[in-house]
Amino acid sequence: MSILIKNVLHEDTITDVLIEGNRIARIAPNLPSPEGAEVIDGTDKAVIPGFINTHTHAAMTLFRGYGDDLPLMEWLEDYIWPVEAKMTAHDVYVGARLACLEMLRSGTTCFLDMYMHPLETARAVEELGLRAHLSYTLFDQGGAERAALDRKRSYEYYEAFKAFSDRITFTLGPHAIYTVSGEQLQFCHKFAVEHNVKINLHLAETKGEVDECVRQHGLTPVRYLEKLGILSEHLIVAHVVWVDDEEMDLLAKHRVSVVHNPASNMKLCSGYTFKYEEMKKRGIRLGIGTDGCSSSNNLDMVIAMKLASLLGKAWRFSPTATKAADIYHSATIGGAEILEIPAGRIAEGMLADLSLVDLNVPELVPLNSLTSNLVYATSGSSCIDTVIIDGVIRMRDRYVPGQEEIIAEAREVARRLFGHG
């Protein structure tokens, strides 16, 4: 199966893009159309790499708008946890389908997830056609029974994931250093090395977490992980707001990847001083994540880029910090490097994971800079017209096949869980 995109804007030129199988095969003007190729008119559109959302909790999309503007513990205890206790595996599937739909609509082609029932999320991803790294959440809180169960499940899920297409990859998701024991974190590291998978961990998200870590272990979070011996290129840590220079040096030295989640850091007041420039200078692989909709309310990577860039300038009073091009890099190539997939760029040989942007939406006019317009002027759901993943068209003219049913189903589950649809 081939797809030929004709006369599309790519960087600063109008060209054609030929997709063969799941790869970008040729980029050149006036390409002949191979027999049987699907031809897409790219006039007044730009081709861009699909966004890679390196930290989210897809099924929590169902929680959107439920319990905002509340103190953290009231939000968790009175809103989030009681509903999560009622959630079934099917609800996770329905929530993940809604998440995939929203991601397609806003130009995200790949994401790194952490949630319970990862096989349900995998089913949703398989159907909607995205690429994903999906973590099972390890969450023992020091309990030996749950710890044993989590270890057992890690093996079971690792095997079960083999049933899915190679767009879908299993990763381990120890929740955080305050909910998973040091021993269990070491198990994760050993498992990751043995099976060559990633570890997805919340880290140094709040000042409280750091204080508690120092109190319990006599060390700050990154130093604690170093002592456990689990800093490695397998590790992807999300948030990482509260680290000092030496800790960033350690992350760089051990090739740990870091994901910035500006929306939830702001909304939950975890901290606004994510040290993007300091980490970039150290060569740390940096990604952008939306986090889950329970805290950040949307999965739109264009909105996440906007927040990352604006916030990064604001707190340090430097208009030259967190430049649009750097943040855009993190949301595309950075994510691909973190997940080690040949994507994130429109180039021959790369995976055909890409979007067409509708350049006729008013907020992209004039086109002094497409990168700047994307980061500062629009949202993904406003301007993304077509999405291709793994060489397959998954959205065209802003329409995803089956979207009405996905929305209806999500409303039904939400009515049961929250009393609203």
Added chain:
Amino acid sequence: MSILIKNVLHEDTITDVLIEGNRIARIAPNLPSPEGAEVIDGTDKAVIPGFINTHTHAAMTLFRGYGDDLPLMEWLEDYIWPVEAKMTAHDVYVGARLACLEMLRSGTTCFLDMYMHPLETARAVEELGLRAHLSYTLFDQGGAERAALDRKRSYEYYEAFKAFSDRITFTLGPHAIYTVSGEQLQFCHKFAVEHNVKINLHLAETKGEVDECVRQHGLTPVRYLEKLGILSEHLIVAHVVWVDDEEMDLLAKHRVSVVHNPASNMKLCSGYTFKYEEMKKRGIRLGIGTDGCSSSNNLDMVIAMKLASLLGKAWRFSPTATKAADIYHSATIGGAEILEIPAGRIAEGMLADLSLVDLNVPELVPLNSLTSNLVYATSGSSCIDTVIIDGVIRMRDRYVPGQEEIIAEAREVARRLFGHG
């Protein structure tokens, strides 16, 4: 002319909304359709008040994406000013048309503007059908000649604006306390009282402005204005990042209105600690503005609300600050109170300045809270389907008549000014 919106979500119920002339006449279920009424199906849509953008520079929409991520003086001297020097009155008209198109697309029905050639902006507003308060920029920089010209023009424009419909109101726009003399500010105050118009002023935007004001006048900006005797209900001040408690007391006492511009405050690094809660507590009328696209890159009030709410929580580490409902209030009712127009609410007797939101966009599902979803989950341009202003349908099914021509014209002017379209 009547418009009947059938079966639309209004607050928590499905109802009908009848518009007669330029007002909302009735809100009730099962309203009969008056003879000749235009009927709109509101199924899967919500009716919301049009957003009121209380600080922007419409024509600067042409500058979008031109010179981002630069130090302030390099940006002004090498990018903004050289292009502004080349701009013709016609360019202002073209830029303002593009701005009006973008505002319609994102659900803004009314705005407060400041720019040169305000008659050109008025022409654009008249054609696109928005409501606007338009300021001529007074900018004497201490020069007697320009000061005299600005005074003369204030009278001329005031007269010339009478030719436009009553959707369009003239206001005075002294640029800032560092570009307009104290005497000229006093002229503005006298003119405003005499003709009952508003004064639109940038104030206390940067720390540098405060320091310079103290150096020159021995007083901080608000105290300086108090000494000049120009604090009054005619005055609308934008930015106002750098004020102390006593200055906020003065603003409240004299019924001065304040506009928060989170995007440009962040991007230009003017300051991130806008004291929304402190001003709200004092009963100051608060509006939300996008500022111009040269600094904030879009005119989407939904994005501006998102930034206002997230930033307001982040810097003070308080998840209960700048609640979605408060910021939404400022972007609608707050703006209407500032401009003293009977709008900003969906209620009988109010101006028919409103939008229909498409509830089937994935990022508005589920609908645990429409206000939260609007503020945190979407952008205006992603979800606004229909816009009615002054009882006239100005956008329907996301289409504004003439939008192709407006975009083509803006690209042409941008190519001349910037070398890109």
